[in-house]
Amino acid sequence: MDGESxxxxxxxxxxxxTQSLTPRYFGTLTLNARLEGWAEFVTDVEDGFDSMWAWQFDNDATHRDWLHDAWPILTERVRRVRQPELDALDERFRAATAPMTPFGTSPSEMAEQTRWWRFRYPLRVTGDPDAELPARWSPPPVHIE
Incomplete structure (x- = not known):
């Protein structure tokens, strides 16, 4: 954490x-655990998200939701120390995903979404090439072996 105590x-x-967000997120996980969960999800997306879990993709993004909700509760120092790690993960996620444009929303409107990660889908998937994918994942991700 950059040597800052x-x-x-x-x-x-x-x-x-942790305590105030537990009821909303159905589990007591620490800041470190939520950052690790987000990092694991980002890695899964980068490696090619398994199409078997396509319908769970939104659920897997809850670690990022928790981080979003926790950030204002954390002290300025905690945010300053952890922000570079979160920014790097977010950039990796953006690079491994494509934006959705649900229900005729323009790209500029999508860019303004507070929870922008909720409006993205993986560029690459693995698993059954015939598996049904969410219609919002358009154009379809590239299937890799």
């Missing part, structure tokens, strides 16, 4: 985020 207030903000 966190203090009791910082740790208390992480604890508060």
């Amino acid at each position: 966190l203090d009791g207030e910082d740790y208390a903000s992480v604890h508060l985020a």
Whole structure:
């Protein structure tokens, strides 16, 4: 964490985020666990998302939702220390996904979405090449072996 020491207030903000978001996200996971979960999902998408789990893709993005909701609860120092890691993961996710344009929304409107990760789909998939994919994944992702 760039050698910057966190203090009791910082740790208390992480604890508060964990506790206050638990009811909404059905599980007590720490900031570290949520960042690790987001990193694992990003890696899965980069490697080619398994088409068997296509209908679970949105559920897998909940780690990013949690991070979005936790960020304002965290102290400025925690955000400053962890922001580069989150930014790098977000950039990797953008590079491995394509934007959706649901229900006639323009690309510029989509770019303004607060939860932008909810409006993207994987560029590459693995698994059964005949598996049905969500219609919003258009054009269809490239199937890789």
